[in-house]
Amino acid sequence: MLFADIIGQEGTKKKLIQSVTDSRVSHAQLMLGPPGSGKLALALAYAQFVNCTNRSAHDSCGSCPSCVKMARLSHPDLHFVFPSTTNKKVKKDPESNLFLEEWRSFVLQENAYVGLNQWYNFLGVENKQGTIFTRDANELIRKLNFKAYEAEYKVAIIWMAEKINVQAANKMLKVLEEPPDKTLFLLIAEEQEQMLSTVKSRTLMVKIPRISDKAIGNALIQRFQCREAEARDATLMANGNWLEAVRMYENNEEEKFNFQTFQQWMRLCFRGSILELTDFSATIAGIGRERQKSLLAYGLNVFRNGLLVNSRLNELLRLPDDEKEFNTKFAPFVHTNNILDLVGLMEEGITHIERNAHAGILFMDSSLKMIKLLKIKP
Numbered sequence: 001m002l003f004a005d006i007i008g009q010e011g012t013k014k015k016l017i018q019s020v021t022d023s024r025v026s027h028a029q030l031m032l033g034p035p036g037s038g039k040l041a042l043a044l045a046y047a048q049f050v051n052c053t054n055r056s057a058h059d060s061c062g063s064c065p066s067c068v069k070m071a072r073l074s075h076p077d078l079h080f081v082f083p084s085t086t087n088k089k090v091k092k093d094p095e096s097n098l099f100l101e102e103w104r105s106f107v108l109q110e111n112a113y114v115g116l117n118q119w120y121n122f123l124g125v126e127n128k129q130g131t132i133f134t135r136d137a138n139e140l141i142r143k144l145n146f147k148a149y150e151a152e153y154k155v156a157i158i159w160m161a162e163k164i165n166v167q168a169a170n171k172m173l174k175v176l177e178e179p180p181d182k183t184l185f186l187l188i189a190e191e192q193e194q195m196l197s198t199v200k201s202r203t204l205m206v207k208i209p210r211i212s213d214k215a216i217g218n219a220l221i222q223r224f225q226c227r228e229a230e231a232r233d234a235t236l237m238a239n240g241n242w243l244e245a246v247r248m249y250e251n252n253e254e255e256k257f258n259f260q261t262f263q264q265w266m267r268l269c270f271r272g273s274i275l276e277l278t279d280f281s282a283t284i285a286g287i288g289r290e291r292q293k294s295l296l297a298y299g300l301n302v303f304r305n306g307l308l309v310n311s312r313l314n315e316l317l318r319l320p321d322d323e324k325e326f327n328t329k330f331a332p333f334v335h336t337n338n339i340l341d342l343v344g345l346m347e348e349g350i351t352h353i354e355r356n357a358h359a360g361i362l363f364m365d366s367s368l369k370m371i372k373l374l375k376i377k378p
């Protein structure tokens with residue numbers, strides 16, 4: 001990870017870089033900041049920077065052997081500890097060491113912008129909570145007692161340090177206080193109150209703020225090649241949390257897809273074109289069950305909105321202009337003589353998809369019923 005790949009956080013980057021330039025790298029640092037602020041990404045960029053053999057004043061070189069291994073998270077002097085629990089693969093005595101392969105793919109895939117719930121989902125641990133165990137502490141201490149293989153600093157990244165249990169913390173206290181030579185501990189945490197005070201008191205706290213809206217907006221535009229207005233909408237709701245900004249943006253994408261697709265579906269139903277509806281149903285069969293359900297749920301909203309418009313309650317429609325226009329134009333076709341059947345059609349569709357119905361047949365069948373329902377007079 002290069003500092004250049006970090007979203008925003010200019011002030012924090014500067015401080016971290018300065019500590020290296022001034023040769024006053026604290027051996028145990030606690031990076032504390034809210035979810036989605038890029039703590040792990042910063043820690044990885046820092047670890048890479050201190051060990052780069054050809055760094056500039058502002059960043060790692062990205063191409064020396066150390067940088068290459070750091071970027072792949074496979075450097076022999078880069079160690080990770082993180083919360084783990086049992087899952088399908090590890091049925092008892094979980095510890096970080098047993099999940100290293102998963103951890104590397106997870107972090108690389110998300111470009112180091114990761115959250116605890118995402119990690120649990122990735123491991124498939126359902127509702128279990130992870131812990132950093134004594135086994136983790138023992139294994140880390142064992143690894144750190146070796147001489148550095150090739151790096152200037154051995155780096156131990158302890159992700160979500162609030163999950164260290166008391167026994168593991170007691171094991172680690174001594175090594176945090178008097179670490180082996182040239183060892184850098186980077187602890188990452190979100191909840192200061194949940195951290196054991198014994199661990200906290202042995203570290204230098206580096207507060208990581210939320211990411212600025214501007215930096216999040218620019219990063220969204222770069223990553224999704226989206227328009228400025230789209231990035232702005234997602235940024236407004238995200239409150240400096242990159243993970244949340246991505247989620248908001250993607251939800252918005254789904255909303256737009258539903259709008260366009262539903263509008264097209266209704267157009268074909270009005271036209272009563274069986275051939276085109278067959279094509280349409282075949283396409284929808286390929287979008288996946290969650291999206292099919294989401295599309296039908298969108299239809300339910302359109303019908304409900306129709307009733308609002310008919311009752312002259314247009315101001316209750318909280319929609320972008322183009323969607324509002326569509327909902328308003330569609331409203332005359334929704335009335336007391338067909339609303340229950342229209343709603344029933346969407347709801348049944350959702351239930352059938354949940355029970356693995358063939359989506360192509362289901363959408364074709366619903367289209368035929370829809371043609372009839374739209375013809376009913378108010």
Ligand SMILES: [Zn+2]
Binds near residue numbers: 051053060061062066
């Ligand atoms: Zn380098």
